[in-house]
Amino acid sequence: MNRPIRSLAVGCLVLFLALLVNVNYVQFVKADDLNDDTGNKRVINEQFSRNRGPILVAGRPVAESKKSSDQYKYQRVYPDKGLYAHVTGYFSYVFGRGALENSENQILSGSDNRLFVNRVVDLLSNKQPTGGSVELTLDPLAQKTAADGLAALGKDTKGAVAAINPQTGEILAMVNQPTYDPNQLASHDFTAVQKAWDKLTNDDDQPMLNRTTQQILPPGSTFKLVTAAAALENGVVDNASDKVKGGRSLSFPGVQYKLVNENGSSCGGDPITFGRALEVSCNVSFGSLAGKIGQDALDEQASKFGFGTDPLAGLPMNPSRFTTSDTQLENTQLAQSGIGQFEVAATPLQMAMVAGAIANEGEVMRPYVIKTVRSPNVRVLEKGEPQAFGRAMSRSNAAILRDMMVKVVERGTATSARINGVDVGGKTGTAQSTPDRPPYAWFVAFAPAKNPKVAVAVVVESSDTARDEIAGGRLAGPIARSVMEAVLGR
Amino acid sequence: MVAPSSSSGTPAWVPRKRRGTELVLTSMAVGIAIFAYVAVGLGARGTVPAGVFKLAAAVIVVAIATTIVVRRLAPYADPVLLPLVIALNGIGLAMIYRIDQDCPGFCLGGDYQPLANAQLMWTALGLVAFTVVLFVVNDHRMLQRFTYSAGLAAIVLLVLPLLPGIGQNIRGARIWINLGPFSFQPGEAAKICLAVFFAGYLVRHKDALALAGRRVLGVDLPRGRDLGPILAGWLISVGILVFQRDLGSSLLFFGLFVVMLYIATERPGWLVVGAVLFVSGSYFGYLAFGHVRARFDAWLDPFGNPDANGQLISSLYGLAHGGVLGRGLGQGSPELTPFSFSDFIVGALGEELGLTGLMAILLIYGLIVERGLRIALTCRDAFGKLLAAGLAVSFALQVFVVVGGVTRLIPLTGLTTPFLAQGGSSIVMNWAIMGLLLRISDQTRRPAPEISTVQSDEETQIVKLPAGGTA
Numbered sequence: 015m016n017r018p019i020r021s022l023a024v025g026c027l028v029l030f031l032a033l034l035v036n037v038n039y040v041q042f043v044k045a046d047d048l049n050d051d052t053g054n055k056r057v058i059n060e061q062f063s064r065n066r067g068p069i070l071v072a073g074r075p076v077a078e079s080k081k082s083s084d085q086y087k088y089q090r091v092y093p094d095k096g097l098y099a100h101v102t103g104y105f106s107y108v109f110g111r112g113a114l115e116n117s118e119n120q121i122l123s124g125s126d127n128r129l130f131v132n133r134v135v136d137l138l139s140n141k142q143p144t145g146g147s148v149e150l151t152l153d154p155l156a157q158k159t160a161a162d163g164l165a166a167l168g169k170d171t172k173g174a175v176a177a178i179n180p181q182t183g184e185i186l187a188m189v190n191q192p193t194y195d196p197n198q199l200a201s202h203d204f205t206a207v208q209k210a211w212d213k214l215t216n217d218d219d220q221p222m223l224n225r226t227t228q229q230i231l232p233p234g235s236t237f238k239l240v241t242a243a244a245a246l247e248n249g250v251v252d253n254a255s256d257k258v259k260g261g262r263s264l265s266f267p268g269v270q271y272k273l274v275n276e277n278g279s280s281c282g283g284d285p286i287t288f289g290r291a292l293e294v295s296c297n298v299s300f301g302s303l304a305g306k307i308g309q310d311a312l313d314e315q316a317s318k319f320g321f322g323t324d325p326l327a328g329l330p331m332n333p334s335r336f337t338t339s340d341t342q343l344e345n346t347q348l349a350q351s352g353i354g355q356f357e358v359a360a361t362p363l364q365m366a367m368v369a370g371a372i373a374n375e376g377e378v379m380r381p382y383v384i385k386t387v388r389s390p391n392v393r394v395l396e397k398g399e400p401q402a403f404g405r406a407m408s409r410s411n412a413a414i415l416r417d418m419m420v421k422v423v424e425r426g427t428a429t430s431a432r433i434n435g436v437d438v439g440g441k442t443g444t445a446q447s448t449p450d451r452p453p454y455a456w457f458v459a460f461a462p463a464k465n466p467k468v469a470v471a472v473v474v475e476s477s478d479t480a481r482d483e484i485a486g487g488r489l490a491g492p493i494a495r496s497v498m499e500a501v502l503g504r
Numbered sequence: 505m506v507a508p509s510s511s512s513g514t515p516a517w518v519p520r521k522r523r524g525t526e527l528v529l530t531s532m533a534v535g536i537a538i539f540a541y542v543a544v545g546l547g548a549r550g551t552v553p554a555g556v557f558k559l560a561a562a563v564i565v566v567a568i569a570t571t572i573v574v575r576r577l578a579p580y581a582d583p584v585l586l587p588l589v590i591a592l593n594g595i596g597l598a599m600i601y602r603i604d605q606d607c608p609g610f611c612l613g614g615d616y617q618p619l620a621n622a623q624l625m626w627t628a629l630g631l632v633a634f635t636v637v638l639f640v641v642n643d644h645r646m647l648q649r650f651t652y653s654a655g656l657a658a659i660v661l662l663v664l665p666l667l668p669g670i671g672q673n674i675r676g677a678r679i680w681i682n683l684g685p686f687s688f689q690p691g692e693a694a695k696i697c698l699a700v701f702f703a704g705y706l707v708r709h710k711d712a713l714a715l716a717g718r719r720v721l722g723v724d725l726p727r728g729r730d731l732g733p734i735l736a737g738w739l740i741s742v743g744i745l746v747f748q749r750d751l752g753s754s755l756l757f758f759g760l761f762v763v764m765l766y767i768a769t770e771r772p773g774w775l776v777v778g779a780v781l782f783v784s785g786s787y788f789g790y791l792a793f794g795h796v797r798a799r800f801d802a803w804l805d806p807f808g809n810p811d812a813n814g815q816l817i818s819s820l821y822g823l824a825h826g827g828v829l830g831r832g833l834g835q836g837s838p839e840l841t842p843f844s845f846s847d848f849i850v851g852a853l854g855e856e857l858g859l860t861g862l863m864a865i866l867l868i869y870g871l872i873v874e875r876g877l878r879i880a881l882t883c884r885d886a887f888g889k890l891l892a893a894g895l896a897v898s899f900a901l902q903v904f905v906v907v908g909g910v911t912r913l914i915p916l917t918g919l920t921t922p923f924l925a926q927g928g929s930s931i932v933m934n935w936a937i938m939g940l941l942l943r944i945s946d947q948t949r950r951p952a953p954e955i956s957t958v959q960s961d962e963e964t965q966i967v968k969l970p971a972g973g974t975a
Binding site: 015016017018019020021022023025026027029030032033034036037038040041042044045046047048049051053054055056057059060 | 763766767768770772807810818820821822823824825826827828836837840854855858859862863866869870873874877880881886889890893896897900901903904907908911912913
């Protein structure tokens with residue numbers, strides 16, 4: 015009877031090996047995944063009792079943990095309330111984490127692998143681990159200016175401002191209206207948190223939505239920059255002085271539909287120069303150019319600027335689009351797409367990237383918001399480095415388009431963005447949506463034209479202003495100007 | 505008994521009692537238990553628990569008393585088994601004391617009452633049971649006489665909870681009986697009775713089972729009359745358990761049955777038959793019983809239904825949160841997992857002692873099984889072999905089923921975690937099993953009584969009485 019007992023012993027060995035391998039899988043291999051689950055009360059309890067690292071803007075905390083006297087040792091505080099809410103996100107016991115509080119959680123909570131040595135020291139000295147800090151690229155003055163600019167349009171106005179440094183890709187401002195106060199969600203009074211959450215999530219204006227990266231809207235005439243870039247890159251035009259079609263309307267063979275200009279204008283003749291077409295934002299010219307460029311080339315140009323991608327790390331971002339997938343555009347639709355209508359939709363950050371690339375000699379920089387990540391003892395663990403996303407245009411073509419944009423500000427539709435003594439390039443946009451909603455007012459700009467320091471995109475979704483008065487230049491332009499002034503220190 | 509001094513040239517194998525080794529190992533095990541208790545106090549309250557010296561003294565006295573019991577009643581018994589079990593029992597007690605720190609007013613919907621004292625009392629009763637087994641059963645072969653009585657007792661024990669009046673339905677399973685202030689799970693005792701019954705029956709019928717019969721599809725099936733009683737016994741126990749809705753025990757008894765049949769007949773075909781029966785039984789259970797289906801689905805995708813599988817998910821979160829080194833005793837949150845003091849105590853231990861501690865505990869379990877199988881291998885009689893192997897393998901199965909369930913290796917079934925989980929019947933019966941194993945081991949390692957080795961003419965003139973099993 016010993017033989018079966020021996021084989022059963024092997025069998026038992028296999029059973030125990032399976033148990034051992036499995037606990038290694040759960041407690042070692044899978045542990046990080048399980049700990050990252052937002053519903054994991056243990057981790058939340060523990061992290062609520064930890065000195066979580068701060069999120070800093072220009073050396074000042076915009077999210078920090080302060081000692082608390084209740085059952086959790088620390089209270090997360092956001093001193094600027096709603097100003098940085100969409101970048102920092104929230105840190106809530108009940109509803110988990112959002113934005114950078116979530117994506118940088120490992121470092122903020124102190125459980126990042128790069129803090130291993132700190133953790134071992136904490137373990138030996140029996141201390142709770144403290145978190146590392148995350149410093150942002152944001153410019154506090156630009157951020158404040160943008161928020162004030164949107165607020166000045168009235169609190170019912172929805173809008174967003176994204177500003178970047180075109181040469182590095184650093185995000186300088188990221189502002190949304192309406193916004194929310196993350197302190198309400200970080201509170202230890204869970205009934206109040208639940209109430210605040212219900213109110214925020216049921217609000218039709220979606221205050222928790224980061225419009226600068228998550229909401230894609232028809233970019234309207236600002237998309238003419240992409241069409242212009244494609245026209246230059248594909249040799250449809252070679253210079254600002256080349257002639258393009260102008261006039262009151264663009265008709266298409268075999269259909270009734272005619273593409274017309276805003277307010278029925280004639281763009282000052284037919285033909286007109288390419289530069290003039292951009293200055294007056296001539297729909298007919300760009301509709302006709304789009305037809306000559308073709309869907310594929312235009313689509314490709316948009317992709318080179320970043321459409322269809324999510325280049326931003328750490329924050330939720332929806333890719334902008336030229337068309338929804340697999341749409342074959344008719345002639346009329348292609349012309350509409352060329353002026354930023356039909357299925358074209360972009361985020362403000364994406365449009366800031368377009369303006370920035372034109373100013374930055376055709377090179378698109380990958381946008382980033384984290385400047386440095388430091389350990390609790392301020393050793394730098396990670397530095398946000400400028401990274402090229404790709405080249406959207408040749409240098410010479412970019413220079414042509416840049417100078418055209420400067421003219422738009424000097425004497426075209428974008429005069430509201432003029433800054434004394436600085437060459438500013440810009441483009442307005444007014445996109446139609448449905449007849450019962452006001453159009454979106456857009457404005458994209460950069461400054462200074464040579465050696466650019468800032469590129470900005472502003473979108474105003476709805477406004478208390480009467481419908482016919484809305485034009486990108488009037489509503490969004492001044493905000494863009496003041497943000498650029500803030501960055502340039504004027 | 506002194507090792508025989510063989511004056512002749514044959515160097516006889518001199519078994520060593522190794523009671524000194526046992527004492528050293530036992531003091532280490534006691535040390536683990538006391539330090540665990542202190543660590544709980546320091547971790548959960550920041551102070552060394554009051555009365556630690558009283559408790560330490562009590563534990564040391566009990567441990568010494570137990571080693572003395574073994575020294576006197578089973579001097580040749582395996583020296584490793586007892587310290588392993590004491591270590592496990594001590595860790596379990598410390599963990600239940602630890603859960604007592606955070607559970608009152610929170611667990612069981614706020615109805616939680618501290619359990620450590622009761623568990624301590626049950627442990628004492630377990631040691632009494634251990635002593636009684638060693639004292640009463642002075643030769644394990646005497647149990648063979650009670651083969652059918654044990655079988656009957658097993659059936660009675662299994663039927664008891666179904667009887668109105670004393671039977672009690674707790675958490676959907678009807679496996680408890682009420683005896684005055686105590687409730688008791690007779691299934692644990694039934695397991696021992698069944699092992700004795702199977703061993704006794706198979707010893708008597710193994711040749712018939714193995715040799716007579718016909719071959720069907722490559723498997724030698726025995727004659728119906730040889731198989732009848734054992735199959736009937738098995739059917740009844742499994743039937744009862746299905747009615748009691750306790751599939752963990754059902755699986756365990758079935759495993760015990762198949763394994764002992766395999767050992768007795770040395771025919772691996774029985775394992776195949778067992779596996780086929782088990783798989784089809786499981787499938788039937790899956791189709792027929794909602795709770796089996798729920799358990800199975802929970803195993804495949806616990807996170808798909810977090811409300812229903814909160815317990816398992818919480819256990820997994822606890823294990824992950826413990827990580828490699830654990831939170832430290834008293835510093836995790838085992839109270840977040842319902843029934844972390846009983847069914848899910850392994851999750852609680854994994855959370856606070858970490859992967860390291862949990863692997864150590866699994867190794868202790870593995871060593872207990874290894875010692876049990878070693879006893880079976882070295883045992884000289886078939887009944888002892890079968891009984892020891894059956895008890896050891898069923899112990900291994902039980903650990904596998906419960907630990908595997910809690911760590912999501914296999915679907916969750918309700919079985920107790922031997923020596924760790926809160927629960928009186930489990931702890932008392934497992935101590936009784938250890939008593940039985942030590943008894944068989946003592947018998948095995950004891951030097952063979954000298955019989956009829958003719959050494960000189962003088963001795964041939966002495967009329968020797970045949971020595972019995974016990975000397």
